[in-house]
Amino acid sequence: MMGWTGKWMDFINDSKLAVVGRRLRLGWLLVAIGAGLCQQPAAHGQQPKLNYGLAKPQDSALLPQAKAAYLPPTRRPKVLPRTVLAPAPDGRLRLTQGWEMAAANDVPAAGAAISQPGFRSATWYNATVPGTVLTTLIDQGVYPDPYIGLNNLRIPDTLARQPWWYRVAFRVPAEKRGQSAWLTFAGINYQAEVWLNGQRLGTIKGAFRRGEFEVSRWLKAADENVLAVRILPPPHPGIPHEESARTGQGPNGGALAGDGPTFMASEGWDWMPGIRDRNSGIWQDVQLHFSGPVTLRDPQVITDLPLPDTTRATVAVRATLHNTSRQPQSVLVTGQLEGQTFRQTVTVPALSDKLVRFDPASFAPLRLNRPRLWWPNGYGRPSLYTMQLRVVAAGGKPSDRHTVRFGVRELTYEMTVDTPAGEGQRVKFNPLRAPAGKLLFDNVNRREVVPEVAVSRLRTGADQAAFTPVAEPAAAPYLVLKVNGQRIFCRGGNWGMDDARKRVSRARLEPYFKLHQQAHLNMIRNWTGESTEEDFFQLADEYGMLVWNDFWLSTQGFNIEATDNKLFMDNATDVVRRYRNHPSIAIWCPRNEGYAPAGLEDLLARLIATEDGTRYYQPNSRNLNLRTSGPWNYFSDPAEYARRLAQGFTTEIGTFSVPEARTIRQFIPAADQWPISDTWYYHDLHAEHEQQKYLGDVTHLYGVPTGLEDFARKVQFLNYDHHRAMFEAWNSRLWRNTSGVLLWMSHPAWPSMIWQLYSWDYATHAAYFGAQKACEPLHVQWNLDDHQVMVINTTLRPLGGGQVTCSLYDVAGQRLTTESRAVQAPANQATAVFTPQLPATLPGVYLLRLVLTDAAGNMLSSNDYWQKTAATPDFQAFNALPAVTLTPKLLRQDAAKRQLIYELTNPTATPAVTVRLTLLGSQSSPVLPAYFSDGYFTLLPGERKTIEVQYPASAAGPTLQLLAEAYNCR
Numbered sequence: 001m002m003g004w005t006g007k008w009m010d011f012i013n014d015s016k017l018a019v020v021g022r023r024l025r026l027g028w029l030l031v032a033i034g035a036g037l038c039q040q041p042a043a044h045g046q047q048p049k050l051n052y053g054l055a056k057p058q059d060s061a062l063l064p065q066a067k068a069a070y071l072p073p074t075r076r077p078k079v080l081p082r083t084v085l086a087p088a089p090d091g092r093l094r095l096t097q098g099w100e101m102a103a104a105n106d107v108p109a110a111g112a113a114i115s116q117p118g119f120r121s122a123t124w125y126n127a128t129v130p131g132t133v134l135t136t137l138i139d140q141g142v143y144p145d146p147y148i149g150l151n152n153l154r155i156p157d158t159l160a161r162q163p164w165w166y167r168v169a170f171r172v173p174a175e176k177r178g179q180s181a182w183l184t185f186a187g188i189n190y191q192a193e194v195w196l197n198g199q200r201l202g203t204i205k206g207a208f209r210r211g212e213f214e215v216s217r218w219l220k221a222a223d224e225n226v227l228a229v230r231i232l233p234p235p236h237p238g239i240p241h242e243e244s245a246r247t248g249q250g251p252n253g254g255a256l257a258g259d260g261p262t263f264m265a266s267e268g269w270d271w272m273p274g275i276r277d278r279n280s281g282i283w284q285d286v287q288l289h290f291s292g293p294v295t296l297r298d299p300q301v302i303t304d305l306p307l308p309d310t311t312r313a314t315v316a317v318r319a320t321l322h323n324t325s326r327q328p329q330s331v332l333v334t335g336q337l338e339g340q341t342f343r344q345t346v347t348v349p350a351l352s353d354k355l356v357r358f359d360p361a362s363f364a365p366l367r368l369n370r371p372r373l374w375w376p377n378g379y380g381r382p383s384l385y386t387m388q389l390r391v392v393a394a395g396g397k398p399s400d401r402h403t404v405r406f407g408v409r410e411l412t413y414e415m416t417v418d419t420p421a422g423e424g425q426r427v428k429f430n431p432l433r434a435p436a437g438k439l440l441f442d443n444v445n446r447r448e449v450v451p452e453v454a455v456s457r458l459r460t461g462a463d464q465a466a467f468t469p470v471a472e473p474a475a476a477p478y479l480v481l482k483v484n485g486q487r488i489f490c491r492g493g494n495w496g497m498d499d500a501r502k503r504v505s506r507a508r509l510e511p512y513f514k515l516h517q518q519a520h521l522n523m524i525r526n527w528t529g530e531s532t533e534e535d536f537f538q539l540a541d542e543y544g545m546l547v548w549n550d551f552w553l554s555t556q557g558f559n560i561e562a563t564d565n566k567l568f569m570d571n572a573t574d575v576v577r578r579y580r581n582h583p584s585i586a587i588w589c590p591r592n593e594g595y596a597p598a599g600l601e602d603l604l605a606r607l608i609a610t611e612d613g614t615r616y617y618q619p620n621s622r623n624l625n626l627r628t629s630g631p632w633n634y635f636s637d638p639a640e641y642a643r644r645l646a647q648g649f650t651t652e653i654g655t656f657s658v659p660e661a662r663t664i665r666q667f668i669p670a671a672d673q674w675p676i677s678d679t680w681y682y683h684d685l686h687a688e689h690e691q692q693k694y695l696g697d698v699t700h701l702y703g704v705p706t707g708l709e710d711f712a713r714k715v716q717f718l719n720y721d722h723h724r725a726m727f728e729a730w731n732s733r734l735w736r737n738t739s740g741v742l743l744w745m746s747h748p749a750w751p752s753m754i755w756q757l758y759s760w761d762y763a764t765h766a767a768y769f770g771a772q773k774a775c776e777p778l779h780v781q782w783n784l785d786d787h788q789v790m791v792i793n794t795t796l797r798p799l800g801g802g803q804v805t806c807s808l809y810d811v812a813g814q815r816l817t818t819e820s821r822a823v824q825a826p827a828n829q830a831t832a833v834f835t836p837q838l839p840a841t842l843p844g845v846y847l848l849r850l851v852l853t854d855a856a857g858n859m860l861s862s863n864d865y866w867q868k869t870a871a872t873p874d875f876q877a878f879n880a881l882p883a884v885t886l887t888p889k890l891l892r893q894d895a896a897k898r899q900l901i902y903e904l905t906n907p908t909a910t911p912a913v914t915v916r917l918t919l920l921g922s923q924s925s926p927v928l929p930a931y932f933s934d935g936y937f938t939l940l941p942g943e944r945k946t947i948e949v950q951y952p953a954s955a956a957g958p959t960l961q962l963l964a965e966a967y968n969c970r
Contacts, residue, residue, distance in 0.1 A: 050560050053254015053267060054239040057157075064244040064678035066150045068669030075141040079126055083170045085288065090401050092184075093288045095168055095227070101127035101136050104163035104230060111195035114167060115228035121167055132189070132281035132502050133164050133231070143276075146501075147751050147760070149669045149679055152273050153242065159277040160237040166229040166282055177221040179290040180324055185211035185229075187284030187533065189502075190262050193230040206261045206571040207283075208532050208552070210578065214324060233280040234259040238267040240274020244678045249686045253559055260552035260562035261571040263530050265497055265749075271684055272500045272749045283502045284533055292399030293325040294348055294391050296333075298577040301387060301406040302614055303371075304360075304432055307485040313371040313408045314360035319389065321356055323348040331399060332392040337385065340365035374407025374583040376488050376522040377544030378777040379796055382583070383407065384541060407541060407583030409484055413616045414470050415625045416477035418447055418457040426473040428482070429616060434466035437610040439602060443595065443619040449477050452628040453648070456619070474735040478648035479618070479625040481546070481586055481740070487828060489734055489794050490546065491727060491775050492516065492523030493746020493757065494652060498531040500750040506535040511762050511929035511952070512747055513539040518931045518950075519757065519768060520775035522546055525621075525651055525742050528554050528592050532575060540584035548587045548651065548742070550621065551575075551604065556594020565599045572604060576611045589618045593629055621651045629653075632744055632755070634694040634718075638725035639784035646729035647737050654744035655722050656694045657752075657767040658685070659759040660916070661712035662926065666761060667751035674708040685753040694718065701874045713967060716766035716914060717866075717875070720936050723757070723767040725784060727774035731792045732783045734830035743771070762929035766914070769935035773863060778825070780804055780852040780861045782836075789833045791825040791852060791861075799825040801855035806836045809847040811877045813911040813941045816846070823852070844872035847911070847938065864938050866913075883970035884912045886939070888947070888962040895956065900949045902962050906939035912966035913938055919949055920961050927955040939966070 083098025102124040113119060127136045134155070137143050146152035172181070185192065189207040193200070199218045204211030219225055236259050241250025249270045256267040256278065268274035299319035306312055315337065323329050327350050334343040335358060342363040348354045360366035372383035386405050393399040413429045434440060440462040446454040455477055458467075474480055474487060481488050493516075498504050516524065524540060525548040526532065532549075540547050551572055553562060562568045579585060588608050590596035596604055596619065608617040622629040627648035634655045635641070645653065658664075664673060672679040676695075685691065698705060698714050705711035723743075730741040748756040757768040774781070778799065779792040789804055802823045808816040817839060825831045836848070845868050852861040868875060888902040900919075906912045915937050919930040933948040949962060 051251050051254055051558050052238075052560065053251055053256075054241055057239055058242055058247065062244065062247050063153065063242050064150055064682045066669070066677070066679055067671035068149055068679075069671075070151075070154060071144070073138075073141040073144045076126075076139070078122065078124075081126060081169070083168055085170060085173065088285070088287055090403055091290065093173075095170060095286045095288065096129070098170065099127035099129040099166055099168045100124040101133065101167075102165050104165050107165050111193060111200060111228050111230060112198045114165060115195035115226045116198050117169065117224045117226055119167070119226070124167065127166055129166065129168070129282050129286065130187075130284050132277055132279050132283055133159060134275065134277040134279075135281070135501055135503060146276070148667050149672065150682055152276070152682075155276040157237075157240065157274070157276050160233045160280060163233070164231045164280065166231065167226065169224050169226045171224055172219060172221055176290045180214065180292065180295075181216045181219045182289040182291065182295070183213045183215045183227070184287045184289060185282065185284070186287070188229070188231060188282050189278075189280050190234040190259065191232040192282075193232075195228040195230075197225055206567055207263060207279075208261050208529065209571040209574045227286075229282060231280055231282065233278055234262050237278050240268040242273065243681050243684070243686070245681050245687065249684075249688055253554065255560070257554060257559045258561070258563045261529070261568055262552065263497065263502070264528060264552065264554060264559070265530055266500070269496065270686065271496050271745065271752060271755055273682065275500055279502045283504075292391070292393045292397055293323060294329050294331045294393060295322045295324070295400045296320075296389055296391050296402045297322055297353075299389055299402055299404055299581075301404050301581050302432070303406065303408045303410065305408070305410045305484060307410060307412070310373060310484055311370055313368045315366040315368065315408075316360055317358040317366070317387070317389070319356055319402070321346060321348045321354045321391065323350060323352055323354075326350050329393060331394075334390050334392065335365075336388040337365050338368075342366060368408065371408040373484055374409040374541075375544060376483055376546050377517050378520055378522055378794055379483070379486065379488065382541060382544035384583075404581055405538075405541070406581045409583050411586055411615055412482045412485070414474065414480035414482065414487070416449065416455045417441070417467075418455060419464075419467070420458070423447065424449065424455070424477070426470040426476050427467040428470050430466050430468075431614050431616060434609065434613070435463050436613055437606060438463060439605050439609065440466065441605070441619070443601065443605075443624065446624060452623055453477060453626070454624050456624065475648065475737055475739040477625060478627065478737075478739050480649075483546075486796060487735065487739070488522065488546070489828075490523040490649065490740030490742070491730070492521040492525070492545070493743035494525040494527045495531050495747045496527050496745055497749040498536060498747070504531075504533050504535060506539070509535055510539055513543040513545060514931060515758055515762065515764065515768070515929065516545055516746065517543040519772040520777060521746065521771070523548060523586070523740070523742060524746070526550055528552055529575070532579075534579075537579050537582040537584060541582050545584055546586040547582075547584045548589060549585050550589045550592055553591030553594070553596065555592060561597050565603070568600060569603055569607070573607060573611065576607060580612045580614070585615065587618045588612070588615055589621050592621050595620050625649070626651060630744075632689055634690040634722070636693050636697055638722045641725045641729035642732060642783060642785035646733055649738070649740040651742045652744040653726060653741065654755045655726075656685075656689065656691065656754050657719055657723070657756045657765070658712065658715045659753075659756075659763060659765045660716070661709045662918075663759045663761065663763045663765070664708060664712060674711070680753060683751055683753050684755075689754070701876075703876050703879050716916070716936060720766035720770035720914070722770070724770035724774045727771055728781045728783070731774065731779065731781060731830060732785075732788075732790060734792060734794075736830070763926070764932065764935065766916075766936040769932075769937075772934070776861055778852070778860050780850045780863055782806075782848060782850060782863070782865055786835075788835050789821075789850060791823055791831045791833060793825040793827060793829055793831070796827050798827045799823070799854070799860070802860065803853050804833050805851045805853070807849045807851075808838070808842075809849065809911070809940065810843040811845045811847075811881070811911070813909070816843075842869050844869055845875055845877045866938075878913055878967055881913065881968040882908070882910045884908045884910050884966055884968055886912055886915065886964040886966060886969070888964050890962075891946070898951050898953060898956060900951065900960065900962070902947045902949065903944055904939065904947055904964055905944045906941060909941045910968065911938055911940050912968065914967045915939055916965055917947065917949070918963040918965070919951060919955075920963050921955050922957070922959045927951055927960065
């Protein structure tokens with residue numbers, strides 16, 4: 001997200017280039033400027049001013065201020081390190097626990113000495129691996145939790161300006177001795193120098209590239225081994241901007257972008273502050289792998305469906321065999337799929353690689369009948385297959401093995417292109433039909449077809465086999481993504497980063513994916529690739545989340561370009577090879593908001609065509625077959641989304657999203673909770689993005705807040721209405737113009753007040769439930785712009801014989817009118833039903849309720865819209881409603897599914913407005929995460945509603961209870 005229209009401070013002009021950061025060199029800057037200014041002319045012929053961030057730290061008088069007293073952490077005592085070799089897939093071993101860490105400036109010894117047994121490390125910290133430098137220092141009580149209050153300001157930025165040593169000692173299991181041994185780093189940041197038992201193994205550079213070393217010669221079979229890793233942070237860490245009410249949000253990033261591939265947002269963006277170590281460290285697993293003379297590398301599984309037929313599929317397999325020995329090796333490569341085995345004997349030359357292929361035409365087990373298909377969430381099950389691949393050396397001795405998990409699915413893409421047959425041709429592109437490694441699209445000589453939307457040309461002589469005309473165009477000229485031959489309405493959100501400190505275990509990430517699934521979303525954009533790890537993609541596979549996957553460049557003409565193209569491509573190549581089997585990845589995109597630099601464009605496009613060959617390389621995250629990005633502002637009238645903005649496929653649109661009071665109390669100390677303070681601003685309550693309208697509408701529409709609790713409950717009206725309105729605006733034009741909408745953002749990287757559907761601790765507030773309502777697979781809605789009632793059916797099953805009922809109620813809950821219409825809703829379509837005839841005389845505040853039922857009268861969808869007449873200035877009638885008390889009744893509990901079913905009844909004669917639910921556990925504390933089937937709804941007098949709640953295994957027990965609170969609860 002760009003978001004650079006606010007107050008900028010201390011931006012660098014040409015006369016200040018030499019002072020950007022402690023390590024920036026003038027020559028490097030001039031090269032970067034020359035590259036960046038050639039990318040995209042600014043409006044009115046002015047050259048854009050590239051963002052190098054702050055030239056110097058802010059004046060201390062401008063730093064955020066807090067009333068709360070600072071509570072320093074308690075330093076943890078050093079414990080004797082004990083390494084654990086934890087089992088990992090395919091017989092690998094993870095080096096966990098037992099790690100130590102120290103600032104390299106405090107360690108006078110060199111790697112040869114540090115990586116030897118007996119080296120004295122008593123003063124080193126116990127280290128968290130995987131984890132960043134800062135994570136270790138927080139875990140050890142050196143620095144406070146930066147997510148709380150203004151604690152981040154208590155952590156020195158020098159952490160990102162010095163190298164660090166990591167060290168671990170381990171022994172080789174007896175059963176592994178005598179085999180070839182490999183040491184693999186799944187991810188470090190930014191550069192690593194690796195030593196083992198006094199021997200320098202080599203280096204790793206870039207945050208997203210694996211480091212692999214054969215260590216057979218240096219590994220001690222029976223004695224203690226010592227691994228030492230010197231970590232160097234990115235060389236140009238920049239200077240973070242510290243947001244307050246006086247300084248605004250500041251620039252998005254700065255000098256750090258030039259070091260890509262790295263976590264460029266860790267310099268500070270408009271959704272998180274600068275992270276003091278820039279996420280340096282060993283942030284992914286370190287593993288030992290033992291093998292015979294031939295290893296299996298980066299196998300790829302490609303599935304192919306004879307579309308439109310999905311009752312059959314073929315599977316092709318290819319992998320690289322690597323021979324580490326000085327003799328040719330004849331090996332048997334076997335695979336197993338669905339209980340059937342296929343095999344091939346291959347001779348691999350000495351000290352060489354050889355590609356092995358398994359063609360479905362030659363191997364019957366690779367031809368599937370009635371395959372279980374992988375579908376995005378809401379369209380079917382995201383079914384997955386597991387394939388076992390093994391290499392057996394001479395004498396039947398196992399040499400290596402690899403488990404591949406994949407989905408049977410085929411991606412195709414509808415788009416508008418200029419072809420030799422004419423301009424503006426609507427085609428379907430199937431990457432599987434494209435010639436391997438060939439570039440088909442000319443993205444440089446593109447043509448603008450409507451303002452801010454361009455289409456590509458096909459290159460001269462481009463093979464036409466991958467393109468077929470579209471018989472029934474939809475959403476032209478915009479991109480339409482198809483899975484298994486079906487158009488997919490992409491609804492989801494951006495992840496700027498999974499966690500600002502890169503705490504990315506599966507246990508931590510999985511609830512976020514489940515929240516997306518339960519909100520009926522089906523796409524996550526991995527913005528600038530900052531959430532690139534195995535568990536992220538595995539969870540996307542399992543929860544049916546399509547992934548729009550960026551590489552590590554941000555806004556063209558604003559953020560500086562990565563300066564080392566070879567480093568960039570080395571990381572990109574490894575990422576593609578490593579993750580290409582994940583069915584969830586739907587798009588490869590070079591950057592956020594712009595085209596790749598000239599030196600990278602063809603390299604990246606050819607990489608995708610060569611190393612993947614199953615997906616589309618989308619050259620820009622906006623403007624090319626896409627709507628432009630944004631806005632990221634608050635609008636007083638949520639109908640504006642439908643009136644002015646809903647078109648095409650948009651990868652970014654968003655607004656403020658303040659969480660509930662109980663969440664705010666978790667990260668803002670009591671002294672700074674109310675009135676709104678600098679701590680709120682530091683946690684992204686930007687003065688920009690129409691913040692005053694957002695805060696002002698709370699007061700204007702619902703009354704002057706009396707404190708934090710009152711403000712937080714009132715602001716939820718805005719959160720719900722606006723997040724529902726964004727999705728419903730795109731719903732209303734499904735396939736007639738729109739094909740996808742992604743929130744900026746669905747996921748927060750840290751405790752935030754903006755651009756999120758839930759908070760960092762998994763708590764869900766009204767924004768979440770507004771999105772959940774709008775994204776129901778079968779959904780009834782009232783368009784805010786033209787007042788039509790529509791049924792949005794994004795399933796692959798038609799609805800026949802249904803009925804839509806529209807009822808009006810006054811603020812006291814008395815029904816005023818009712819009208820109904822029969823409806824049939826075709827699969828994967830939006831159907832206009834009718835425009836309700838509202839009475840000529842309406843109460844100042846009223847409720848419009850829609851209910852969709854099937855032929856048997858079963859409710860399929862309901863949707864409430866609180867409205868006011870033009871003559872009524874506000875909704876303060878809610879404040880005069882009598883108090884209601886809601887008591888949920890537990891109907892049943894399914895311990896196996898960790899599910900509770902409640903019946904919620906409003907026994908009073910007054911509507912219960914915006915009912916919010918909380919699952920309570922022991923000591924009446926909220927259970928997080930908890931997954932609710934609905935929330936922030938209205939219960940009319942005497943009305944009953946069934947609520948499903950899912951809870952985590954850690955919360956199981958008899959103490960669970962549901963708390964239901966309405967706006968007019970007392």
